[in-house]
Amino acid sequence: MANTMEKSKGPLAKTGESLQGSQVWSSIFRPGSIFRKGYTDSPRNRSYVVMNSVLYHLHPVKVKRHAVKVSYTLCLGGLSFFLFILLTVTGIFLMFFYRPTAAQAWNDIEALHTSVTFGLLVRNMHRWAAHLMVLSVFLHMARVFYHGAYKPPREFNWVIGVVLLMLTLLLSFTGYLLPWDQLALWAVTVGTNMGGFTPVFGSQVKFALLGGASIGTETLLRWYVLHVLLLPFVIVIFMAIHFWRVRKDGGISGPL
């Protein structure tokens, strides 16, 4: 960024330079940031890029050389996290145009398709990203198993990972009902009927899932709150523990 500006010394470049030299700029980008004036590639700056930014919550300054091999991790865990972020962003967009009642939900989705700019595109992205996230979390689990990465000291992080898989499935399933079309209604009917066969508390489980005796507005509201608030809240907490444990347990596993 700084380099390209210095090559052509137009008025824009000068403004850019004075902006980069300003107090505001240097207060935003901490020492070592690649956006700071005069960033040079040095071992110290390479450390600062991570150490002096919010990234330090996710990554250590250095990682094992084999950990950056794409063929080892296939990026699956990171991609699951990225898809979650993408789903949060697109989901917030969708929330502006959606009311979770049986009378309005389907019409709101229809209106989203026809009269909201990029509405259809964002809904498509939300849906496909959701399916992809279920897949990538599942494949991440398989990858971790085949590398034996659940073995000590990472046993508990594996347990958290299984919880995250279940939360991902629940998030996807609660979102499935929200369009309130025939596909949603009957898929959820099948799913909740299965839950109704829980031993001992079958009917109570089904009642709690549906918010009533059969699927209706109460179910929609209940699943909407689960989908946009409760489950994301819970999964973020578990993700935080998961990522923290990855570092505390000595980084990613291997090499084999």
Next chain:
Amino acid sequence: MTEIPEHLRKRAEAARAKAEAAGGDDAPATDAGAEAPTGGDQAAPAEAATGGDDRIPAHLLERSQAAGGGTAVATAPAPEAPTASTSGPDGHTQRLLTVVKSGSIQDVKATPQDKVHTWPHLLLIEFIAALAILAFLLVFSVFVNAPLLELANPNQTPNPSKAPWYFLGLQEMLTMFHPMIAGVTVPTMGMLGLMMAPYIDRNPSQKPEDRKFAISLFTMFLMGAAVLTIIGSFFRGPGQNFVFPWIDGIFFDL
């Protein structure tokens, strides 16, 4: 700790390339260094020197060879360390003053790890992976629309009624078992089993050849889930009857 800073490594590589370009015969020390690629850092010329330098007293040389190479202070094997040259980056030469047996002063217990900086090595890969998946999703979403069927109608049951695809393996089992088995017991046991995997599998090895049982068991689980899901998705038609998708069509929505 025992890793070579990248800038030092680059500097040493450049110096070596320069020395090689200048000619092999006027830099015998460099040749000696090249024969010993397993030195740790500047403090590890002992091995290198054994290759070509006859100024080492014979008894010291013997002793150092008997110690199996790990005689210098830096006992760490770091394959990527080209700085084990007796001619330093700036042309200084070092002379072997003494040989210190490993463990006589300090014994490093931690095994050295080959590490790289997170920036740019890891962050760049993550950034590219995120961009690639974003681009894929964007393009896919432009061309393929998410399904929106007609308004929900509790009085009209579509035939077949299917759960979301990730539950279709369970729904497929409903055709074989009682719902309490297929819909509740199997998934609960499955999840509990997965959670307990690290506590059941006490085998400490991570090598695939030592884990044949665990790997075959898990592969059977994956294959079973995949086969059931595919059958439930594409091979079940009206009335949950078995159909062939290439004959009767696909009864499946994502």
